[in-house]
Structures are given as structure tokens and as C-alpha cells.
Amino acid sequence: MGLTGYLLLAAALFSLGVFGVVTRRNAIGVLASVELMANAVNLNLVAFSRHHAGPTGQVFALFSIALTVAEVVVGLALVLLLFRAKGDVRIELASELKD
Amino acid sequence: MTPGGYFFGVCAVVAVLGALATISARNPIRGAMGLLATIVGIAGMYVQLSAQFLAAIQLIVYAGAVVVLFVFVIMLLGPDAHGADGGKRPGSWARWIAAPLVSVLLLGGAVLLARVSTPQRFRAAPPGHGTIEAVGGDVFGRALVPFELSTALLIVAAVGAIAIARSRATKPSERPASVGATRRLFGGAIHPRDARTVDDEVAR
Numbered sequence: 001m002g003l004t005g006y007l008l009l010a011a012a013l014f015s016l017g018v019f020g021v022v023t024r025r026n027a028i029g030v031l032a033s034v035e036l037m038a039n040a041v042n043l044n045l046v047a048f049s050r051h052h053a054g055p056t057g058q059v060f061a062l063f064s065i066a067l068t069v070a071e072v073v074v075g076l077a078l079v080l081l082l083f084r085a086k087g088d089v090r091i092e093l094a095s096e097l098k099d
Numbered sequence: 100m101t102p103g104g105y106f107f108g109v110c111a112v113v114a115v116l117g118a119l120a121t122i123s124a125r126n127p128i129r130g131a132m133g134l135l136a137t138i139v140g141i142a143g144m145y146v147q148l149s150a151q152f153l154a155a156i157q158l159i160v161y162a163g164a165v166v167v168l169f170v171f172v173i174m175l176l177g178p179d180a181h182g183a184d185g186g187k188r189p190g191s192w193a194r195w196i197a198a199p200l201v202s203v204l205l206l207g208g209a210v211l212l213a214r215v216s217t218p219q220r221f222r223a224a225p226p227g228h229g230t231i232e233a234v235g236g237d238v239f240g241r242a243l244v245p246f247e248l249s250t251a252l253l254i255v256a257a258v259g260a261i262a263i264a265r266s267r268a269t270k271p272s273e274r275p276a277s278v279g280a281t282r283r284l285f286g287g288a289i290h291p292r293d294a295r296t297v298d299d300e301v302a303r
Contacts, residue, residue: 002218002219002220002221003219003220003221004213004216004219005107005111007209007213008209008210009111009114009144011205011206011210012115012206012209013114013115013118013137015201015202015205016115016118016121016122018198018201018205019122020122022194022201023194023195026127028169028172028176029121029122029124029130031169032121032130032131032134033121035134035161036121036134036137043141043145046153047148049148050148050149050150050228051219051221053222053223053225053228055228055233055234055236055237056237058150058153058237059234059237059238059242061153062153062156062234063242063245063249065156067249067252069160069164069165069253069256070252070255070256072168072169073168074256074259076168076260077260079172079176080172080175080176080263080264081263081264083176089176
């Protein structure tokens with residue numbers, strides 16, 4: 001299996017993640033979809049690292065994983081805050097800055 | 100088809116099915132389990148890409164920490180927040196047109212590029228590619244400064260999460276009337292330890 005298969009699979013996962021981010025109502029579901037997109041990008045990085053036979057892409061993926069974990073921690077704390085303030089985790093409730 | 104091809108196929112099917120479950124599940128727990136399947140499938144692909152260290156990191160950090168954090172928050176919020184995917188979301192018709200359009204355009208563009216370009220085969224990996232020694236040599240060599248900065252990032256994220264989750268910004272009078280047990284727990288500045296006594300007072 002060559003590079004193309006991995007890139008296509010990563011594109012499919014990223015597309016599914018975009019779909020989930022736009023259509024999910026649950027804030028936790030939106031965060032999970034963002035996770036899907038981050039994983040697709042990591043797969044791309046590792047596949048290109050293998051393609052170029054060097055470790056740099058894997059180092060990038062390592063930092064990307066650390067960033068994603070930080071993002072999830074802050075995002076879930078915000079979901080908790082949203083639930084405490086509104087009593088629900090629907091994403092459209094977090095629109096006070098918009099109005 | 101080679102054994103590697105079969106392994107890739109199994110991992111790809113698991114990952115895509117998990118992703119479908121993640122974006123379509125009504126029950127958030129099922130969504131988290133779909134995310135877990137995707138993560139395990141991608142970890143299998145890391146193994147096949149001879150990135151063993153990253154496969155272990157993927158399983159430890161994502162499957163072991165991130166998914167558990169998701170499940171923990173879902174369980175903490177309880178059934179009160181679970182009806183969240185029912186009903187209509189404001190402006191939902193635009194979303195339901197835009198979301199498939201963007202996804203299909205992205206995937207279609209990728210497939211088109213794959214069709215017109217020549218298929219790329221991997222060249223032979225050098226011995227030790229993807230081991231802890233290879234990745235660690237780069238992390239503690241060229242990427243030492245970003246590595247130290249990432250520790251600061253993680254500390255800031257942890258402290259920020261605690262500050263956000265423990266803030267008492269809203270006054271009790273401005274909060275919505277609580278109905279369920281979970282909402283009562285989160286509706287005021289009540290430590291879970293004191294929840295029972297508050298329930299007793301309400302009953303009285």
C-alpha cells in the first residue's frame with residue numbers, strides 16, 4: 001500500500017470531521033469531530049514521514065498530539081461551563097457574543 | 100493482495116466506521132466509542148507505517164486519556180444533557196446543505212488528485228525508523244525549544260481548564276431554574292459533597 005491510500009483515507013476522515021463539526025448540535029459531539037480532523041492530519045504527517053524516510057514528520061505529529069490534548073482539556077472545561085450556565089450543552093446556546 | 104494490504108483495509112474500515120459513528124450517534128457515549136475505534140484504527144496504521152513509538156503514544160494519550168476524558172465529562176453531565184441532539188438547530192437547512200457540500204468537495208478533490216497523479220510507493224525505510232531512539236533524537240535535538248514550549252502550553256492549558264471549570268462568574272439568581280438532579284448539582288455553587296443536604300432541604 002503506497003502513500004496514496006493513506007492520504008485518501010486521511011481525506012475521508014477529515015471530510016467526516018468537517019461534516020460533524022457543522023452538523024452536530026451537541027458541543028461534546030463537535031469536539032469529538034474536531035478530534036477526528038486532528039487525527040486525519042496526524043495520519044498525513046506520519047505517512048509523509050514514512051514517504052521521506054525521515055523522523056521529522058513523526059516529531060510534528062507528536063507535537064500535534066500534545067496540542068490536541070491541550071485543546072480538548074480547555075474545550076471540555078468550556079462545555080462544563082456552558083452546561084452550568086445554560087443547563088444544556090447545545091452549541092447554539094453559546095452565542096451570547098453573537099447577539 | 101499482500102498481508103499489509105489486508106491490514107490496511109481492516110484498519111481503514113474500522114477507522115471510517117468509527118468516524119461515521121462519531122458524527123452520527125445520538126448517544127454521546129456511542130460517539131465517544133466511535134472515536135475510540137477511529138483512534139485504534141489509526142494506531143494500527145501507524146504500526147504499518149513503521150511509526151511504532153507514535154502508535155504507542157496514540158494508544159496511551161488518545162485512547163487512554165482523551166477518550167476517557169470525553170466519557171468522564173459525558174457521565175458528569177448525566178442524562179439531562181443527552182436530549183441535546185433532538186429537534187431542529189437554528190439555521191439547520193443551511194448547515195445540512197453546506198456540510199455535505201464541503202465534505203464532498205474535499206473528498207472529491209482528494210480523489211481527483213489521486214487519479215491524475217502517479218501512485219507513490221514508499222521507499223525503503225532506514226533501520227530504526229520510527230523507534231524511540233529516532234524520534235527522541237530529533238525531539239531532544241533540533242526540536243528542543245518547541246518541546247520545552249509545549250510543556251509550558253500543557254501547564255497553561257491545565258491551569259486554564261481548572262480556572263474555567265471552577266469559575267463562579269454567574270450569580271445564582273441569573274441561573275435557569277433547575278429541574279434534574281444534575282442541573283441542581285451544577286445550578287449553584289454546590290460542592291457534590293453537599294448535594295444531598297440541599298436535596299433534603301428542597302424535600303422539606
